Each structure stands twice: as structure tokens, then as C-alpha cells.
Amino acid sequence: MDFKGSDTIPGPRTEDHLPHTAQAAVKIVIVGGFGVGKTTMVGSVSEIRPLTTEETMTQAGIGVDDNFGSETKTATTVAMDFGRISITDQLVLYLFGTPGQERFWFLWNGLFEGALGAVVLIDTRRLEVSFDVIGRLEERGVPFVVAVNSFPDGPRYPIPELRTALDLADEIPIIECDARRRASSRDVLMTLLRFLHSLARAKARA
Amino acid sequence: MVAGPDGERADIDLVTLIVARADPPPSATPEQAAMLRLCTAPISVAELSAYLSLPFSVVTVLLTELLAAELVQARAPIVRQALPDRSLLEAVMHGLQRL
């Protein structure tokens, strides 16, 4: 581990500090294939310049740091972008944009656990990337909405057609977005929150 | 929350908020001292990992030591529950609306 030494560590700018009243955080994960706009979406709504965290994984999906002495496994470093939105003086929302290699998304222990929900960003040029991730979110019971990024050279499908192609239940929201625009990315997050709220209401009634 | 005698890791999430409880003691390692300086205000484990350029799992090991030494406090995240807290969701919506 090439640790830089404590004097050279650049910390957050003073204006990026959370208030001392910050009590708890929640997280939302943005998933999607290579180059679909995850980093763009995180950056367009984040109040801080997006940062990158990383994790070292073995093929078996276990953090390698406690595997010293055991036989060598191929380790891969996976980097993930994230941003932050202060909700109140007490509550902070973090947004994580998963890296492009789908097989690592679910190996990152603790990324999806506890997340309020997920946004599946869809590139209509490569829909197949989304099948696997949608299946795995369903398996794990992570609620999600689907956001279709409008790339100029991407084929445009009517929403019902996309729903059929992705085999999505009727209640799962699908919306179009432009991840470069803050208001549009915010609307995607609002759609997820409204969906989560409707699920909560339905459960409370049940 | 704190490491057991067999060195198991504290239950730390990417968005657990960490706050320093004390200045770095003379005995602190450079990593620990750097970490303590970064968390004078509440900061998430993900941000610590980013600023320190250390993998998440390495940061959790360092934090486990700092928690055991009572040099930092951890504020656990609010996680998704079987029956989600509607007032929490409403608070997040209000926050997003102000963006």
C-alpha cells in the first residue's frame, strides 16, 4: 500500500465539510453499462466534486486484505464514483455510480446492502447489459427505477416496448433523462423516491 | 460496533459517518493521524477512502482500530427496511426538491 503520508493528504475543502449536526446518511446506487452516463449523473446532482473510492476484490469476491498467506488469487481493483447531497442538517444522501464491469457490482460487499434503492441507467444501444443487473436487483430485493439516457445516436424505443424488452413489471417506473442536466437527474431520483414511497404505503396497508 | 478480541471488523458501511473524538495521540500511525485529521467534521467512510486513496476494506480495518481506541465515533447509516420509513423518504424528497 503506497500510503502518501499524512502531510500530503488533501482533505475536503472547508465548504465541503458536513455540519457537526450530521447524524446519518442514506445511499442510492446508480448502475448501468460502460459509458452510459453514471459518472455524469452523479456529478450533475452532487454538491461536491465527485470522488472515487476503490475496493480490491478477488475473483471470489472477498476483500483480499485478510487473505495474506493463503494461496494467491487474482485481485482486481474496482473504483467507484460517488457524490453527495445534503438533505437536512442531520441527513445526507450519497450516490454511488458503479463501475462498468458488471460482474463486480455485486461483489462489493456493502454496496447494495442497506441502499434505499437503485437507478438502472439504460443505454438503448446496448440493452443486453441491463438484463443481468435487473435480475440481480430483483433477486436481492433492491427496489429500482429505470432511466433511459437519450444519446443522439441511440435508437429510440417507446417506453412500452422497452418495458417488454426488459421484462419489467408494470409498476416499475421507466423515465427518459439527460444525465448531463441537474434537473433531469434530480427528476430521476425523485421518481425513485416516489416509487419507494408508494411501496412503503402499499406495505403499510397490507 | 467495535472490534472483538479476535480482531473482527467493526460493522462499517460506505456511508457510515465518522467523527474524531480526540486529536491524534503521539502513538498514532501516519494513517491513523491522517484519518483523524480528516474527520474533525463528520465524514463518510467512502470520502475517507477517496481522500486517503486507500481501498474501502483497508479503511474499515484502520477505523476498527480507531473505534476500539475510542478515538473516533461512528454514526450508522439509515438502511432500507422491510417496512420503509415514509417520513425519511419524504425528507429525502423535500431535500431533492430544493436542489
Ligand SMILES: Nc1nc2c(ncn2[C@@H]2O[C@H](COP(=O)(O)OP(=O)(O)OP(=O)(O)O)[C@@H](O)[C@H]2O)c(=O)[nH]1
Ligand atoms: N447525449 C447525452 N450524453 C451523455 C449523457 N450522459 C452522459 N453523456 C456522455 O456520455 C459520456 C460517458 O458518460 P460517463 O458519465 O463517463 O459514463 P459512465 O457510465 O460513468 O462510464 P464508465 O464509468 O466508463 O462506465 C460522456 O461523454 C458524457 O458527456 C446523456 O444523458 N445524454
Ligand SMILES: [Mg+2]
Ligand atoms: Mg464512470
